[in-house]
Amino acid sequence: MSCTHDHNCEDHECSSDWSLYKHIDLSKVTALNEAVSGSAKSVFKAWEQRLHSSGEHLESNEGDAELLVFVPFTSDVKIKSISIVGGPEGTSPSKLRVFINREGIDFSDVESMQAVQEWELAENLQGILEYQTRYSKFQSVGNITLHFPESFGGDTTQIRYIGFKGEATQVSLHINAATMTRYCS
Numbered sequence: 001m002s003c004t005h006d007h008n009c010e011d012h013e014c015s016s017d018w019s020l021y022k023h024i025d026l027s028k029v030t031a032l033n034e035a036v037s038g039s040a041k042s043v044f045k046a047w048e049q050r051l052h053s054s055g056e057h058l059e060s061n062e063g064d065a066e067l068l069v070f071v072p073f074t075s076d077v078k079i080k081s082i083s084i085v086g087g088p089e090g091t092s093p094s095k096l097r098v099f100i101n102r103e104g105i106d107f108s109d110v111e112s113m114q115a116v117q118e119w120e121l122a123e124n125l126q127g128i129l130e131y132q133t134r135y136s137k138f139q140s141v142g143n144i145t146l147h148f149p150e151s152f153g154g155d156t157t158q159i160r161y162i163g164f165k166g167e168a169t170q171v172s173l174h175i176n177a178a179t180m181t182r183y184c185s
Helices: 012-018 039-043 107-112 177-184
Strands: 030-032 067-086 095-100 117-120 141-148 158-168
Touching: 012 158, 030 039, 039 158, 067 095, 141 158
Parallel strands: none
Antiparallel strands: 030 067, 067 141, 067 158, 095 117, 095 141
16 A cells, blocks of 8 residues: 555655556456446546546446456556455445456356455545555466455445556567567667
């Protein structure tokens, strides 16, 4: 819940400088059990916009609070922390389980797989909490799957913002031949 460099953490520069938002491949973000198809993309935004939802959010289907969100990156990243802004009235997620570099995970898979890391979440309506990763396990992340198994008692789970802090380790995972020649010369 603190910065890993020497800026004042109350300063928004701290979060925007380390934000991995620009490295998320938004066109390929997906979610299982989302009430509105494609709504998972709306929760990834710049740090400064984390509290501006304009009604857009990710929500699970009524009566089933479980969500599974797949997030691919455009370059390998190192993730230092994760921030989640949930919904009001018990709809915020209460737990988070994370899987790294595993594509095609579904609900039956997450029950039998060991998560890389798990957190008990707090209701974070103001967007000020961050969950530190076991940094050594979050190196060279090409994609991440976030499993939210339950909410704080609501019939659904609502998420208004998901943010990652860290650093990119490569220029791009999608480098063309001309660009490769330039970097290898």
